[in-house]
Amino acid sequence: MSTVYSVDIQITAPVNDTEVTDRVADAVTNLFPGADVDHQHGELVATAHDMEHFSECLHRQEILDTARGAFFEHLQGDTFSFDLKKQAAFQEVVNFAVGEPDELGEIHVRVRVNDPDAESYIDHVAPPTKEGKPIDPDE
Template structure:
């Protein structure tokens, strides 16, 4: 199955923070992202969520991820926010509610192929009793 996606990651950089450290936080979760520095923030582009998906499986938070992805999904893609502090540690922690003082990492995923639901199923498969459910393709 071909996946064509664009991932845009925006991470605020506060005056008290080291830009490289924020870049590391983004790379921890999106290892193949190309990161550009802009005033007060980093903007990263990626075309894969494989590393992110592996982390979701390791942390066993597929159901949480699916909920977050579909909460802000439309026909073109989905968006979610991540806690920056957790990302420094290489941990996925979805930001829900008020951003903390460091600001949250905002992720916007545009899905060109196949479609949003199929891509979410790929990144964070549906689970039964906490285990990913494999879908038969035929």
């Protein structure tokens, strides 16, 4: 039986004067296709309730360990957050923003796990790996 996850995801991204709002929205929905996007005073605010497509991107790019590191680094209680590069997201590529902030700003993602718990959800989205391959807990 598969676990049902209850999560609330808030995604924010600045929209600079030099950017086209729809392109920033596309960057968000390329990684979170079910997100409900709203443009507010120079930024996009979106909400979503799953990270399935995002997880598929992590698997396809084979960056599960990187993702786990980013998630656990900013895990507090039932919430974790991370930042993504806008340009990569526009290309449907996950690129975690670390170090100096990008001049256009980053996509900020905040995930609150309601059920069952944040660690289990992180394991679902970006499972632990061995030699770069996801570990099957049933083996």
